[in-house]
Amino acid sequence: MQPYVYDKENSSKIEDFQIREVLISKLRKRFETYGYKQIQTSVFEAYDVYANLSGTVNKDDMIKVIDSSGKVLVLRPDVTIPITRMEALNKQPLQEEKRYFYILDVFRQLSAQNGQKEHTQAGIEYLGKSTPEVDAEVIMLAVHLLKDLNFANFKIEIGHAGFTKELISNLSLSNGQQEQLESYIQSKNLAELEAFLADLPIKTEWKQAIKQIPMMYGRPDEVIKQVKAIPIPGPLEQELENLIKLWKVLEAYEISDNVVLNLGLINNMDYYTGIIFQGYVENTGRPVLMGGRYDQLGVQYDKHIPAIGFAAEVDVLLQAVIQQGLITKKREIRDFIIFYDKNKQKEALTTAFELRTKDYRVLTFSADEEIDLDGRYELFFTSTGNELRSGRQVRPFSNTADLVRILEEMKEGS
Amino acid sequence: METITLAMAKGRTAQSTIELLKTVNIQFQDFHEKSRKLIFYNEDHTIKLLFVKAVDVPTYVEKGAADIGIAGKDNILESKADVYEMLDLQIGKCQFSIAGKNSEQFGQQQNIVVASKYPNLTERHFAKKGQTVDIVKLNGSVELAPLIGLADYIADIVETGTTLRENGLSVIEKVEDISTRLIVNKASFATKSAEIQDFIKKIDRAMR
Numbered sequence: 001m002q003p004y005v006y007d008k009e010n011s012s013k014i015e016d017f018q019i020r021e022v023l024i025s026k027l028r029k030r031f032e033t034y035g036y037k038q039i040q041t042s043v044f045e046a047y048d049v050y051a052n053l054s055g056t057v058n059k060d061d062m063i064k065v066i067d068s069s070g071k072v073l074v075l076r077p078d079v080t081i082p083i084t085r086m087e088a089l090n091k092q093p094l095q096e097e098k099r100y101f102y103i104l105d106v107f108r109q110l111s112a113q114n115g116q117k118e119h120t121q122a123g124i125e126y127l128g129k130s131t132p133e134v135d136a137e138v139i140m141l142a143v144h145l146l147k148d149l150n151f152a153n154f155k156i157e158i159g160h161a162g163f164t165k166e167l168i169s170n171l172s173l174s175n176g177q178q179e180q181l182e183s184y185i186q187s188k189n190l191a192e193l194e195a196f197l198a199d200l201p202i203k204t205e206w207k208q209a210i211k212q213i214p215m216m217y218g219r220p221d222e223v224i225k226q227v228k229a230i231p232i233p234g235p236l237e238q239e240l241e242n243l244i245k246l247w248k249v250l251e252a253y254e255i256s257d258n259v260v261l262n263l264g265l266i267n268n269m270d271y272y273t274g275i276i277f278q279g280y281v282e283n284t285g286r287p288v289l290m291g292g293r294y295d296q297l298g299v300q301y302d303k304h305i306p307a308i309g310f311a312a313e314v315d316v317l318l319q320a321v322i323q324q325g326l327i328t329k330k331r332e333i334r335d336f337i338i339f340y341d342k343n344k345q346k347e348a349l350t351t352a353f354e355l356r357t358k359d360y361r362v363l364t365f366s367a368d369e370e371i372d373l374d375g376r377y378e379l380f381f382t383s384t385g386n387e388l389r390s391g392r393q394v395r396p397f398s399n400t401a402d403l404v405r406i407l408e409e410m411k412e413g414s
Numbered sequence: 415m416e417t418i419t420l421a422m423a424k425g426r427t428a429q430s431t432i433e434l435l436k437t438v439n440i441q442f443q444d445f446h447e448k449s450r451k452l453i454f455y456n457e458d459h460t461i462k463l464l465f466v467k468a469v470d471v472p473t474y475v476e477k478g479a480a481d482i483g484i485a486g487k488d489n490i491l492e493s494k495a496d497v498y499e500m501l502d503l504q505i506g507k508c509q510f511s512i513a514g515k516n517s518e519q520f521g522q523q524q525n526i527v528v529a530s531k532y533p534n535l536t537e538r539h540f541a542k543k544g545q546t547v548d549i550v551k552l553n554g555s556v557e558l559a560p561l562i563g564l565a566d567y568i569a570d571i572v573e574t575g576t577t578l579r580e581n582g583l584s585v586i587e588k589v590e591d592i593s594t595r596l597i598v599n600k601a602s603f604a605t606k607s608a609e610i611q612d613f614i615k616k617i618d619r620a621m622r
Contacts, residue, residue: 153605153606154605155604155605155607157604187497187498187499188498188499188500188598189498189499189500190500190501191501191502192499192502218607260604260607262604280600280601280604280605281601281605282478282601282602282605282606283478283479283601283602284478284601285475285476285477285478285496285497285599285600285601286496286601287600287601
């Protein structure tokens with residue numbers, strides 16, 4: 001898919017791929033500096049693993065294959081679930097927290113994405129601890145990634161998976177009504193939300209409270225003030241305390257400008273229980289990263305695993321990075337181009353091998369080929385002798401050792 | 415101040431919206447109805463106005479090519495765009511309805527053929543009701559379809575109903591109230607929060 005991209009460099013796909021590699025190596029390096037270890041999960045997984053889990057990946061979105069014994073498999077539709085499952089199968093209680101990261105393709109068939117069936121996710125999972133400090137560190141990592149990629153204007157929106165759910169839980173709505181209400185809240189559709197609430201037989205103060213959810217958006221300290229002004233159900237009070245603590249730690253990280261609270265945020269993955277968040281960069285409609293706390297997912301496998309994680313969408317990030325020209329492709333420089341006469345072939349190729357062993361980039365051509373390429377150095381192996389050319393300099397040499405000595409000299413000279 | 419990009423369709427909606435903006439001192443000097451230009455700026459260049467096809471407005475906004483869009487609810491629903499829908503501008507009011515020659519059997523019929531400019535919206539409506547339908551996507555003169563047997567019914571927006579009446583059709587079922595909405599790109603709302611909220615507040619004030 002090619003969403004809105006203004007391609008001012010007119011770059012070809014191959015060059016995009018080079019940028020993609022730079023991007024991924026930046027993500028990997030950042031994950032490592034926060035102590036995460038890279039892991040990989042299987043591409044093929046049993047369909048039952050996902051079919052039996054409620055509120056995760058939509059069954060219709062998964063890509064199924066059938067193996068020779070007739071068993072139905074799916075292509076990795078998610079990474080968080082297999083990691084949690086792997087951890088849960090180990091019956092020992094978690095002794096210490098675990099930090100994993102992955103850069104993997106996930107496969108889903110979404111009608112909204114023009115038939116694109118695979119996309120690359122780079123994400124982390126932090127297992128074993130549930131504190132505002134951990135949440136803040138994970139959000140800091142997300143901010144750090146976007147800073148590494150030089151985005152001038154980006155925001156992490158933080159919401160809470162339980163907030164809206166809890167507030168509307170006592171309305172006794174049908175499933176269809178609840179979906180409708182959630183979609184109004186999610187799209188900040190105040191006009192229709194108000195009309196919808198007007199017809200419901202509930203107390204005015206609840207209506208007032210729910211009506212404010214979509215606009216509980218902005219600087220965390222201001223939003224928290226807003227929340228304190230409405231009647232909130234008991235279970236939410238502790239969560240609100242945690243949000244305040246989280247905000248304190250984020251302030252300590254000095255990233256308060258990069259985060260906003262958005263309590264109207266609703267994530268369709270049901271496994272989130274605490275904070276949820278997504279990252280937006282300018283001029284890209286879709287979130288570039290998404291995540292949240294999912295302390296209850298392990299319970300589905302009979303193990304309590306407090307956990308938080310997020311995944312960055314590499315393809316969306318790549319488009320944004322290219323569109324805004326944030327990572328420029330490396331200019332391709334070949335260190336050596338070797339031209340040789342037929343009778344000098346052996347000597348030329350041996351030299352090429354020796355230079356490549358020393359990590360130089362080397363291309364070799366027979367002297368009668370017509371080549372229009374630039375290299376930092378050109379080497380000529382002719383019947384009359386060997387020559388090194390660089391710019392206007394021309395230096396004869398006898399063998400590789402001699403050549404290396406001349407290169408050293410030239411380096412010192414410059 | 416960052417520039418915000420506003421997408422809308424030329425025509426009556428644009429005219430009303432521009433009038434509305436004028437009352438809060440946002441003026442597009444070189445804009446006049448006959449102009450063929452597609453991009454306009456306001457006086458201090460803080461707002462860039464794009465004219466696009468009405469059905470494309472939600473797409474421009476969803477993809478982030480425009481921060482804000484002025485679009486009919488019909489086009490928003492049809493495109494299924496994931497955007498914030500923050501204001502009802504209370505203009506361009508009409509109804510998305512099912513119409514046909516006669517309504518007697520409509521409720522019980524299965525396998526009916528419905529012609530519409532809005533295949534997604536139509537499909538969702540009938541799926542919700544549990545009625546199987548065949549949808550014929552047309553781009554205009556939808557009223558013709560039941561007259562020549564291309565379809566049993568049509569699903570379209572109805573304002574006064576004159577076109578329907580003149581073609582011997584009548585509204586059988588009202589599906590959805592339609593009006594012009596102000597939509598916002600989710601990323602822009604996060605990254606240009608101050609500018610966008612300020613703009614929305616101005617329009618909101620102008621409407622009161």
